[in-house]
Amino acid sequence: MEPTSLFTAALGLHPPWQVTDVRFDQDAGRINFDVAYAKGSRFACPACEAAGQAVHDNRTRSWRHLNFFQYEAHIHAAVPRVRCSACGKTTQVPVPWARPQSGFTQLMEALVVTLCGAMPVNTVAKLLNVGDDRLWGILHHYVDEARTLEDHSDVTRLGVDETASRRGQNYISLFHDLDGKRLLFACEGRSQKAVAAFAEDLIAHHGDPQAIEHVCIDMSAAYIAGVAKHLPNAEVTFDAFHVIKLANEAVEEVRRKEVKTEPSLRGSRWTWLKSPENWNRRQLTDFHWLSRSRLQTANAWRLKESLRDLYASATDSIHAAMLFSAWYSWARRSRLDPFKRLALTLDKHLAGILATFDSRISNGRAEGINSLIQAAKARARGYRTTRSLIAISYLVAGNLKHLPASPFDTTSCSQPTAAADIS
Numbered sequence: 001m002e003p004t005s006l007f008t009a010a011l012g013l014h015p016p017w018q019v020t021d022v023r024f025d026q027d028a029g030r031i032n033f034d035v036a037y038a039k040g041s042r043f044a045c046p047a048c049e050a051a052g053q054a055v056h057d058n059r060t061r062s063w064r065h066l067n068f069f070q071y072e073a074h075i076h077a078a079v080p081r082v083r084c085s086a087c088g089k090t091t092q093v094p095v096p097w098a099r100p101q102s103g104f105t106q107l108m109e110a111l112v113v114t115l116c117g118a119m120p121v122n123t124v125a126k127l128l129n130v131g132d133d134r135l136w137g138i139l140h141h142y143v144d145e146a147r148t149l150e151d152h153s154d155v156t157r158l159g160v161d162e163t164a165s166r167r168g169q170n171y172i173s174l175f176h177d178l179d180g181k182r183l184l185f186a187c188e189g190r191s192q193k194a195v196a197a198f199a200e201d202l203i204a205h206h207g208d209p210q211a212i213e214h215v216c217i218d219m220s221a222a223y224i225a226g227v228a229k230h231l232p233n234a235e236v237t238f239d240a241f242h243v244i245k246l247a248n249e250a251v252e253e254v255r256r257k258e259v260k261t262e263p264s265l266r267g268s269r270w271t272w273l274k275s276p277e278n279w280n281r282r283q284l285t286d287f288h289w290l291s292r293s294r295l296q297t298a299n300a301w302r303l304k305e306s307l308r309d310l311y312a313s314a315t316d317s318i319h320a321a322m323l324f325s326a327w328y329s330w331a332r333r334s335r336l337d338p339f340k341r342l343a344l345t346l347d348k349h350l351a352g353i354l355a356t357f358d359s360r361i362s363n364g365r366a367e368g369i370n371s372l373i374q375a376a377k378a379r380a381r382g383y384r385t386t387r388s389l390i391a392i393s394y395l396v397a398g399n400l401k402h403l404p405a406s407p408f409d410t411t412s413c414s415q416p417t418a419a420a421d422i423s
Contacts, residue, residue: 007033011065011075016041017096024071031068035077043082043093050086057081063098064130065105066407072129075105104138110404112138117395120380121388136388143391146400152177152184152207158234159366160217160227162190163373165386172390173198174373176366178216182399183369186390195226216356216363218242219349238352239363240311246345247304248273250338254300265297272301275308296336303331303339317354324350369397 007019013035021034042052058078065073075097083090097105104112112135115124121139125132159176165188173194175185184205185198199209215234217223219242227234251272259265271283279287306327314320324346331343346353356362373393383389394400 011035011097014096017077028072029070030072030074033065033073033075035075037080041080043080045082045084045087045089046091046093047089048084048087050084053082053084055080056083056090059092061095063103063105064108065097066107066111099141102138103134106404107407109138109142110407113142113395113404114406116392120376121392122380136391139391139395140387142403143394143398143400146402147205147394147398149402150205150398150400152202152205155180155184155202155207156211157214157361158184158212158216158231159239159361159363160195160215160223161363161366161370162218162220163370165389166382170386172386172393174366174370174393176363176369178214178361178363178365180399181365181369183373183393183397186393188386188390190220191222192226192229195223195230199230214359214361216361216366219246219345219352235355235359236352237355237359237361238349240356241363241367243346243353244304244308244311246342247307250336250342251297251300251304253338254336255297258296262295262297264293265295268297272297272304276305299334300336300339303327303334303336306330314357317357320354320357321350324353372396 003022004019007022008017011019011033013019016038017035018038019033020036023032023034024030025032042054044051045053058080061077061079063075065075067073077095079092079095081090081092092100094100097107099106099109102109112124112128115127116135116139121132121135125135128135155177157178159178161174161176162171163174164170165172171190172186172188173190174183175198176182177184185201187194187197202209202212209231210233212231212234214237215227215231216237216239217227219238224236227236252269255265255269255272268283271279271287274283276287310320310323310327314323328343328347331339334340373389373396376392376396377383377389380392383392395403
């Protein structure tokens with residue numbers, strides 16, 4: 001087999017396309033493949049699909065391909081344009097190895113998507129010796145395309161959370177399918193408008209906002225109002241994680257005030273905030289000594305742990321209401337202002353808190369998905385734009401079914417053929 005025939009087969013080319021020459025540039029570390037179509041070839045019009053159109057002229061183009069050996073591989077071809085006898089338009093014919101307007105082959109783009117799902121884009125750019133802006137263009141294209149094809153018609157239970165997009169008060173809202181364990185939608189901000197945007201996106205993906213039966217959220221007034229307006233049939237559940245988070249914040253507020261007069265509390269922050277089962281030896285020792293004192297922080301910790309026990313022991317919403325009534329009285333009688341305020345806050349949202357004991361839904365799965373997003377953000381040391389963070393969020397947590405497969409998956413290595421006639 002001649003070298004050009006071998007590389008024609010290796011590149012997955014089909015008539016009328018073939019490799020006509022292979023040039024090795026050792027100084028540049030590149031292998032260049034010249035590809036051409038057979039003389040006399042006719043192509044279908046890209047505009048109206050009329051078959052058998054003659055070539056009008058050519059435009060020379062180049063594409064970066066997967067490396068051959070340790071060298072960069074580049075494909076060069078004179079791409080034909082046809083002047084259609086049916087519609088009268090002059091249009092460039094698409095090549096079978098790359099999408100229009102891209103400087104990369106489809107297999108190279110598939111490799112980029114695969115790698116960026118596992119490592120930072122900047123790292124991938126260095127490995128491939130490509131500018132990261134070009135890689136972001138690839139990711140945005142394929143993530144947007146894959147999301148367009150997603151079907152959300154079966155979504156009925158939703159988890160809503162937020163994560164910081166960068167330092168300061170900058171957040172994105174994340175909407176999760178609690179049954180499908182996937183990120184459905186992400187957008188900038190954490191306002192009522194975010195819920196409205198989700199409802200519109202749900203409709204665009206064949207879902208129905210009125211079919212949403214349960215929504216698990218924190219006690220954000222914006223989310224509560226947004227759900228009531230845009231997801232009218234959803235029962236609101238306030239996630240246990242966020243309730244305990246509020247209790248931890250109250251404990252920390254008590255400790256910060258008391259540590260000014262009680263030096264023994266210095267360095268004990270995580271003793272009070274961590275679950276007892278996660279204490280290390282030092283924290284266990286500190287707790288046994290500090291808990292026997294008359295510290296207000298110790299009383300605050302007992303209130304917080306009693307709330308945690310409520311979630312562990314309540315069998316249903318009626319039982320939980322009885323236990324909460326006792327806890328509420330204790331918190332309101334305490335001399336701890338943060339817990340007095342917390343008790344009022346929880347009482348105001350009691351219906352949504354009690355709902356979790358019947359629906360048994362939580363944002364635990366959503367928190368797990370968020371951890372994937374946070375890990376990706378930490379590896380990349382942040383993202384320059386919110387759009388980039390959202391794209392990566394879909395890539396690592398969206399469970400998108402229509403992304404290009406890895407080029408090393410043997411089922412993905414065939415190339416589509418171009419519509420052409422050889423006369």
